[in-house]
Amino acid sequence: MNKIGGNITGTAFFALLLGFSVFLTGWADDLESLKQEVEFVNSIQADFTQEKHLEMMDQPLMSKGRLYFQTPRSLRWEYREPVRSVLLMNKGEIQRYVQTDTGMKPQTGRNLEAMRVFLEEICMWMQGEFEANPDLEAKMKSDKRVVLTPKAQSMAEVIERIELRLTDRPGVIDSVAIYESSSSYTIIRFHDTKINRSIEDAVFEGLNPNKANN
Secondary structure, eight states, X not given: XXXXXXXXXXXXXXXXXXXXXXXXXXXXXXXXXXXHHGGGOOEEEEEEEEEEEOTTOSSOEEEEEEEEEETTTEEEEEEEESSOEEEEEETTEXXXXXXXXXXXXXXXXXXXXXXXXXXXXXXXHHTTOTTOOTTEEEEEETTTXXXXXXXXXXXXXXXXXXXXXXXXXXXXXXXXXXXXXXXXXXXXXXXXXXXXXXXXXXXXXXXXXXXXOO
């Protein structure tokens, strides 16, 4: 896998972090134990709510959506409110669609390759590989958090840290907080999480929400 930092700027990495998140493991005493606990997880489905807090705004920007993940590298991240957009990763291929006045339209360009690098990183986190990226320092905290801190100065200039709050249930994370600064940050909260439920291949191949398992 390509190393983040060499192939994606700090700004692009931060922008992608705001749009995506991860499901990890339950609570354990160290990172290696977390990795072992998540070995049984083959698939994850969950709803999410996202709050984007900006210093210049009194109220956060709110979004809602749903996540589907299947080992080793299949991912569907779908925003359903307020504007629909879908990001698909399947068998090494990346697709992105955004709602327009004339319907869902595919997105192309250099950003797709940046998304590929980031989504591969997400999949590694989902499988307990918290220390796989040498550009991020991972630390366990006593209050059920994994904190990821950028090592590279270019990344640290646009993102302060990522905090992953875990639950007691292996395979589930409660929330992810992405801090640009103390006053600008994004919080993504997960609910109705299902583990190891069957997911049809079509969920990772197309846009039709009726094919996405509920």
